[in-house]
Amino acid sequence: MVYFGELRPHKGKIHIIKDRCKGCGFCVEYCPKDVLELSKEYNAKGYHPPFIKDEDNCCYCQLCETICPEFAIYVTLKNEEDQGEKEQSRP
């Protein structure tokens, strides 16, 4: 989907550090695109870390990253060559 010439919405790549997660569910609840869900699998400590339902919807808003109290999830820009968008262009 492209508009205004070649501007495209951000696409994020989600990184989950499973063993840090304590299954609090903040990220799942507050992801605006409903990309995440708590998985059935366990991490080393017996918590259910989130899994990515469909990464395509991720709009790189970094809410999950900032809200996570365990520093267990973060996002990077999917394709770095996005029209000069830099990693630092965070809201």
Place this chain on the structure above:
Amino acid sequence: MNKEKPRHPVEQFLRMDRMPHIWCPGCGIGTVVTSFTEALRKGEMDLDKVCVVSGIGCTGRVAGYIKLDSFHTTHGRAVPFATGLKLGNPELNVVVFSGDGDIVGIGGNHFIHAARRNMDLTIIVVNNFNYAMTGGQVAATTPIEANASTSPYGNFEYPFSIPYLAEASGATYVARWTALHIRRITKSIQEAMAKPGFSVVEVITPCVTLYGRRNRLGDGLNILKYYYDQSEIQHNADPRNINISYQGKLIVGKFVDKEKPTFLDAMNQHLNKVLGDDYQKYGKIREDQQ
């Protein structure tokens, strides 16, 4: 973007060799820490000059995880310790990051005096309404009727309202958010750290294992959501009218943002006036104070 393995952006500010941290699943302290590191990342400040001082308690462990000059001091004495750091080297940007019990409970006397002096400090108070570390005892901020391990029949003491206490004592920047207002917390911390003078940022934070469990408030997510849903942003609200009742409305926002010479400004200005050339100026005089 070079191709090295991507890292969580917060990791550059944390002592990753000390992770995982000690806070409970669903506790909001980690969220406030992330908002704080965001403020460090966004604010163009000399990170070498940033010091983090914590006292005792759950939030007291923050200093131990921050990869800057950090000090884990005695219970209630983070504020005077920070005062010593700031006065010892005025170029330092000193942040006190501690809990409600530590800052306005046992540390109350130092809090009001440092505010009275408009000491140039940033105070981040994580308010989870109880002494969580020691098992959830009632605190100076526990709402009336709330249950705690030392108010098993419900608290009947009138609690402090931290913004009201801060403003009444002389603080020149006071803001309050809940833990879910992550971007606003970051902005407030940035403003507080950039602003000379006594700046207080209170964050109402869920305490799952103690305060939450004793009062049957659900898990971290429930409490986080509840506080957010109960909150109402009223910038410049009069701190007199923002007391917190048990599970009641939470008036949040920036209540105070005014200008007043800091302790060191007042010292330099006054002694310079009185002693003239004899006076040895102390610390870098800020440009607008020349």
Place this chain on the structure above:
Amino acid sequence: MKKNKADPKGVLTGTHFLDGDFSLAEGALAAGCRFFGGYPITPSTETAERFSERIPRVGGVFIQMEDELGTMAVLIGASWAGKKAMSVTSGPGFSLMMENLGLACMLETPLVLANVQRGGPSTGLPTLTGQQDMMQARWGSHGDYEIIAISPDSPQECFDFTIEAFNLSEKYRVPVLVMTDECVGHMHEKVVIPPAEEIEVSERKLYKGPKDQYLPFKPDKDGIPPMVKAGDGYQFHVTGLTHDERGYPVINAECQDWCVRHLVDKIKNNADDIIQIEEDQTDSAEVVVVSYGISSRVAVRAVNKARKEGLKVGNLRLITVWPFPEKRIRKLAKDVKAFVFPEINYGQVVHELERCAGGQCKVVGVPHMGGGVHNPDDIYKVIKEAAK
């Protein structure tokens, strides 16, 4: 350990007529102390007043804190910001400072605290003398730790010993207590302040290595860890929790063993260099009078009176009270009949003397409950009795 000359700005060279309290402040300024946090308490307040008057002209900070808890905390903060920091107090304030004095020891923070002792306990005799905080000086905070305590007996020594206190605290990264009392504090005497170039001043050993490898508590060969100051990019962490060399909390018995031994042995192993005592005719003595601070001046009269009557009396003055000169006492105890120990309390440091004498000779205390100094005759009578 760098030794250099005092910064002339703080040195009020000349001959003065000062009381002990003022001399403490002048000693601090001469030693390079540029930070004073205090709280008013009789009979020590004059030191704070003097410092607050002098520091604007010398360059530095005086802050009167809201209480002594804040006072001790502000000193530790200022010290970690690179300043030489000092405060002065008396009994009640001294008690309030104990917890954070423990923090200062745990963080191995150089600072100087003078205690102008007054009669106790509790409010006691605010305007009258006492030496009743000596054990509190040694054991006042909780846990095993070691500090240094020196005891001036005159305004001149208040000046000299405060410089010595700073040098010791900088050298051993430890709080140093200047244990004087109201009598000395309020006594005016001649105080000679030499030119700055004649005053030796020590500075803390600074870490020079790579910034990301600094360990706040890794001792060098002499047992003393080098120090850095906040704001220089070392990103160090220090905590009151039991910690390892990195300053990281480690909550187990092994780390506690290392941590406590390190804090205590750092002073114990260097005791011979730290301890200073004055001895007069102790080698041929049958009875040796041991004392410190103001009591040592009173004891001299009693000793002279006894010597005139042909009694072989030695005089040993403790300049350093803690660490206690155990070795010297053990040796001396073999050759003497008795020790006589006048102090203005019901018996405190005398117990330490008795422990070290190890039963090899009599140890007789001469207690005084406070509010004044001994009558020399009381000491003289005990000496005569002990000489029998």
